[in-house]
Amino acid sequence: MIFRQLFDSVSCTYSYLIGSRKGGEALIIDPVLDNVDRYLRLLSELDMKLVKAVDTHLHADHITGLGALRDSTRCITVMGEQSTADMVCQRVKDGDRIDVDGIRLKAIHTPGHTDDSYCFLLDGRVFTGDTLFIRGTGRTDFQNGDPVAQYDSIFNKLLRLPDETLVYPGHDYKGDTVSTIREEKVYNPRLQVGSAEQYAEIMNGLNLPNPKMFDIAVPANMRIGLCAV
Numbered sequence: 001m002i003f004r005q006l007f008d009s010v011s012c013t014y015s016y017l018i019g020s021r022k023g024g025e026a027l028i029i030d031p032v033l034d035n036v037d038r039y040l041r042l043l044s045e046l047d048m049k050l051v052k053a054v055d056t057h058l059h060a061d062h063i064t065g066l067g068a069l070r071d072s073t074r075c076i077t078v079m080g081e082q083s084t085a086d087m088v089c090q091r092v093k094d095g096d097r098i099d100v101d102g103i104r105l106k107a108i109h110t111p112g113h114t115d116d117s118y119c120f121l122l123d124g125r126v127f128t129g130d131t132l133f134i135r136g137t138g139r140t141d142f143q144n145g146d147p148v149a150q151y152d153s154i155f156n157k158l159l160r161l162p163d164e165t166l167v168y169p170g171h172d173y174k175g176d177t178v179s180t181i182r183e184e185k186v187y188n189p190r191l192q193v194g195s196a197e198q199y200a201e202i203m204n205g206l207n208l209p210n211p212k213m214f215d216i217a218v219p220a221n222m223r224i225g226l227c228a229v
């Protein structure tokens with residue numbers, strides 16, 4: 001398998017390029033508009049053809065590369081069925097499969113950070129978007145976020161995956177790249193709670209400022225980044 005974790009230093013976003021072989025088809029998770037040229041160059045260097053571009057949710061902190069990648073590669077754009085983004089080709093629901101040339105992702109609906117948040121499972125790895133971070137979790141205070149729903153998504157879906165499952169988050173602000181379900185169960189400070197109510201209390205007390213890009217990114221991402229200037 002070809003697997004690349006690509007970092008955007010402005011928004012601290014991780015994007016993931018995945019394919020089964022050189023010369024084959026590939027998919028990308030959470031591409032960032034500003035890095036589209038870099039992805040296209042890497043795809044050509046690896047002799048891979050991008051056929052699917054997937055967003056884990058409608059992002060508020062960067063503009064998605066979905067539309068630009070669709071225009072340059074004719075790939076299929078994929079988001080969850082709850083997403084309000086326009087012009088998405090394939091909408092997945094909980095349990096759906098995304099197949100690309102021997103690679104199979106399973107969609108897990110994990111509302112909480114947003115109501116359209118999904119995680120994707122691939123052979124012992126889970127891409128957790130902004131639902132679960134390394135020693136953190138995604139904020140739940142806008143875009144129909146809901147801490148009780150996020151507690152359920154994390155405790156009743158993600159933490160039930162095998163302990164050794166590798167966790168690849170949508171962001172990291174400290175430079176960590178990968179964790180495991182077991183590590184997060186034991187060491188993630190937000191997950192050391194006894195109930196959904198206790199978790200909601202922590203999340204509702206965070207008082208975070210809106211992301212810098214919020215007013216630009218959300219409307220642009222409703223059109224998969226195509227109206228960005």
Ligand SMILES: [Fe+2]
Pocket residue numbers: 057058059060061113130138
């Ligand atoms: Fe997000």
